[in-house]
Amino acid sequence: MTTAQSTPVKTATPSTTATPAARVQNAVIKYGFIFVTVALFLYFALSEGSFRESATLLDTLRYVSVAAILGLGVTLTLAVGGMDMSVGAVAGLGVSVAAQTMVVYNQVGTVAIIAVLAAGAVVGLLNALLIVVLKIPDMLATLGTLFIVQGLKLVLVDGQSITPGMTLDDGSTAPGKFTEGFLKIDRGTVLGIPISVLVFGGLTIAAWVFLARTRWGRVLYAIGANPEASRLAGIRVGAYRALAYVLSGVLASVGGLILASRIGQGDVSAGTSQLLEAVAVALVGTSVLGKGRPNVWGTALGAVLIGIITTGLTIKGLPYYTQDVVEGAVLILALVFSFTLSKRRTA
Amino acid sequence: MSPTETPPAEVPSPGEPAVALTDVSMAFAGKTVLESVSLDIAPGSVVALLGANGAGKSTLIKILSGVHTDHGGQVRVAGEPAALQSPLAARQLGIQTVHQRIGEGIVPGLTVAENLAFEELAQRRGNPFLNGAKLLARAREIQAGLELGWSDALLKKDVTELGISDRQLLILARALATRPRLLILDEPTSALSAAEAERLFALVEKMRDDGIAVLYVSHRLGEIDALADRLVVLRDGRLTEDQAKPFDWDAALRAMLAQAHEATTARPVREGGPSHEVALSLRGVRLFEGRTPLDLDIRTGEVTGVVGLLGAGKTELARGLFGAEPFTSGTVELDGQPYAPRRPADAIRAGIHLVPEDRHADALVPGWSLAQNISLPFLKSFSRLGLVNTAKEDALGRDTIEALGVVTRDEHSTVEELSGGNQQKVVVGRWLAETPRVLILDEPFRGVDIGARRDIGRRARALAAEGAAVLVLSADVDEVLEVADRVVVLAAGEIHLEAYGEDAERDRVIQTISASV
Structure with a gap:
């Protein structure tokens, strides 16, 4: 192109002239994780009859729904280039708030749901304040809220589990109980599918539409990829980052609702194990489909994969305490996919 | 070889340039960034390097400091063909570079003395345990040699307590402590006030008098006018101007900022006037x-x-x-x-x-x-x-x-x-x-x-x-x-x-x- 306005010229791009080896590698990066998931599923299904039962499969999904929903929140914060470490604690707080509302204050399930979601939003706002306004690095800020929220959860229930009929400080008996309707969140089914699984599916679709199809989701990704360019494109970067943390808090409290419904009492230790699973699921998600960036389907599939592994190994008779080792290994394998291999591909 | 034992600079072979580049070229991904650059830098002289952004200055510096190794042409140090295969190799040949970003040169958390005598810490061989007294002695020696006038109390302070100009001096002192043959200064005054810069200029003049060759990269023409003995201009990867003092600034700026004359024919039709x-x-x-x-x-x-x-x-x-x-x-x-x-x-x-x-x-x-x-x-x-x-x-x-x-x-x-x-x-x-x-x-x-x-x-x-x-x-x-x-x-x-x-x-x-x- 020398002088006049040059017309667009069709040119071949390097990626179309890839060698067979590179093509295989691309395929491995893109579909490797889905392949592993399907292969493991088939292995468990063929070798263990009980794994094939639909009840087991639905239970697996029910089991992973909490970590998956928390993982969706983490995915949103990963998209803006941040990280929310407080999701597990927020879910735990949700359990306490639900128990307190229904058992101690004798309120109906709807009130409990509103209270739990509000608590999640408040913690999200606190995270946003620390990160966006006070400029504390995301990981450290949410680690701080993790501790505060975990402590707050104990303060709320005086450090003990709340059970229906328990004796309160003033000597009276707790007036309320977990309502039937509330317990149905995890235990009830619609057309044979557990409500918690439906919530997981619904939120996955909603989060996917939001992140991948709306301009707000596009903007979140833009901020994660190049915050200064986003600001200079006229984006209110702070407001969008705050939005990601508030949504993450609300999603985490939805996880808390399911957890509360599952446990059926105000268990003080609830939610602690969920944090690492949620973060793991979201990080595994970045490698699924070889996108190398946080994405909703990746997170959902990552959760399903971890569910299959956990259930499969349990049926195989592996003790529960080996699960963490296996989950950790899966996470590291996923990170090799997302970082090591993808980097090499783009290099 | 320990960096402190680098070949001494005080005995350059007579008439031999400290560093000589012959037909040095460099390309990245097929794009030429340096094209057949030849440049001799004599001991005891300050050569100013001028050029707009993207003219190839940093590439040239990186070749001399051993960062870019796959270039064409030849580099001779004190008359001998030299292979600048790594930053360490370049330093051992007596080429020291002080980069624009001061933060890259100092290690926060260490004392001024430890930073000053950092080359001692970075040695691979020798006693693995820190010898505070020896480090301090070496630091004292360095500061005395350059007449920095730094007290022991200051040497024992954390380096982050130093102001920006003292940090700049520290990095310079550290480079000079190795008695380099060629010192490359990349925008050394960009973070300094006028008074602080004066202090730096005094040091540069002392170096020249000690027989060190200095390649001085700066956008500040006033400094170059005061300090340099010679100026060269890089434009689009080529040396387009080479002047000895006194400088013809119009010619230098034309070489640096303006294109060859034929390119300027396409001037727009002006509809000007403040209408x-x-x-x-x-x-x-x-x-x-x-x-x-x-x-x-x-x-x-x-x-x-x-x-x-x-x-x-x-x-x-x-x-x-x-x-x-x-x-x-x-x-x-x-x-x-x-x-x-x-x-x-x-x-x-x-x-x-x-x-x-x-x-x-x-x-x-x-x-x-x-x-x-x-x-x-x-x-x-x-x-x-x-x-x-x-x-x-x-x-x-x-x-x-x-x-x-x-x-x-x-x-x-x-x-x-x-x-x-x-x-x-x-x-x-x-x-x-x-x-x-x-x-x-x-x-x-x-x-x-x-x-x-x-x-x-x-x-x-x-x-x-x-x-x-x-x-x-x-x-x-x-x-x-x-x-x-x-x-x-x-x-x-x-x-x-x-x-x-x-x-x-x-x-x-x-x-x-x-x-x-």
């Missing part, structure tokens, strides 16, 4: 502390070109008008109304768009397609109920490809697949999706081939003809003359010339810049 309405009116705007505030009118229907060296305040002006870094004093009116953007979003709403200086850091979203990069600032007009209409977005991408002549496979190509010039067209095109009232282009032609430069310039002129105000800022005189109706010369935050058409003659612009130094 157009004022879009932006700046009154008492101060670009730097302690500088005279400036008044400037930017008119519709014409291209205003602002030309000035690095540090003249061009980027400050652009970012201030765009609300990216609001002005600290003065007022701006847009079409007669007060205009004080607090963030870019405010400016965009008012119809003021900016193509920033650094397209990678400040404009492009990596990994995104061309269409997605283009639609980003005005995403709202490509969405309904929040859902992005990708068909409409792709159509915009295709329109931009068409309008600016972007060379690409299609609108779905990622921006990384494009050449620099085509990436720049994408960044410019993004701001034309909605017609701006004022379009600001900060260094729009940097790293852009001549074809793309013409296309972008033509588009900017067409926009002005349609009634927008266009502001182009560049360090390159010819780039500005090629596109602008009116030329404004900026130096150290002050306006030195405002001229239309024939009055903005090339030599006059260059002379104004050179006189403002």
